[in-house]
Amino acid sequence: MPLRPVQVNIKARDHSAVGRFWAEALGWSAYSPGVTTYVGPAGGLVWPDPVAVGIDVVPVPEPGTATKNRMHLDLATTSAAHQAELVARLRDLGATPARVGQGDVPWTVLADPEGNEFCVLEPREVYRDTGPIAAVVVDCADPRAMARFWDEALDWTLHEAADDRAVLRSARGTGPYLEFLRTPDAKTVPDRVHLDLLPYPGDDEAAEVARLRALGATDLDVGQGDVPWTCLADPEGHEFCVLAPS
Template identity: 35%
Template sequence: MGANRIAVVVESRDPLRLGDFWARMVERRLTVDSTAGRCAMDIGRNTDVRFVPAVQSHSGANRQHIDLASDSPEHQVALIERALDLGALDADVGQGNVPWRVMADPEGNEFCVLEPRREYRQSGSLAAVVTHAEDPLTVGRFWSALVGAPLIRKHPEYTSVRYGGTADPALEFVRHPNPPEGRGRLHLQLLARDGFVPRTVVPDALRPCPVCGEPSAALTDPEHTHLCVSVGCSPAENR
């Protein structure tokens, strides 16, 4: 039995334009559905990123963000320059003097361009999808069970769920004393294999995800972060 796939869903005012920004950042091909005004790109074997029309306006910080990996200090600089050329801005989230660069994409979604790190050598261009959590261990365990991939780092300040041997981003949970509330502009969608999702994490009464709609069903993780699940869909059917 393999693990479940994950989609990072980004709500956007202009999904095709925002998708283009990200596709250029990570040098992936965008699959565009112009009728629905949405687009997507594959990242690694088990992950894709989807840009969908926003169903409500959001202000403030997101609870989740993307970390980009770099291979060398020169590569990190090149990624930062590329981001600035494509319309990103530097962002101040109170990070202080850190070796990674905190930026915001053209719609204000925070992301980081990381300095080279050993633990992301096996990652592709996306090092991690990071969720701020009050209790990284509890939330990390929840996601590990949901995805069907091991919790490989268990530190009180951060935990990490990682697919084995693939160039997928890690799912990381980093302690934050007051994570931003609400859905934010990013959420994770679990693309569950048929029969996988345990009843303990999916209540009987599911409502459609307000962003993804059918056939996705909305629920929350133990800290009330929105996520959605689509059950029994192959990746191709789920597009």
């Protein structure tokens, strides 16, 4: 059975501080079930969450680079006043303005306390029921090719596949969208942000990894050593991990 995205993995030197930032930003809670800080909906730790795509902040020793991440989060708002209030609150929490060549746009580009870019969107009807995270957005050269790979990789539904944009969402019609946007710049360094995918209970992780390789994924060595998950890259080199079934 195809995989499900369960969390966005963010590398950070201070995982606790970055986790607290994202918990406050989203109105969620930060949990520390192990060596990472997991951010998910308030009310107690539920993993995997049946609706939301959580955030897992993982400690790493190296700082980020000046290179823009190829993956980022778009945050939803419900009104112009909400957008302005959210931007102001995020800046009070430690977010900083970010310039990524966006020009004059109706959304606001910020970076979290360790420089990971994200956007606070103007109100859009399409995102009215996503929760605080409107979309997980990936820069790419060929959205149609990304749509072919990720549509087969995931149990999500493909909503759009065009030259400039491809869009997927959970088949239940809940939670954030996964969007691939055509951009002119090429991937040059490993991202500090990537998706973690999870097999369903009873599914075989090794079989799922083999299926992904047949679709065009490649093995990835990021110094992970002997771990129970598998690091891969999609056909354009975007990193992702397949976790052990829960």
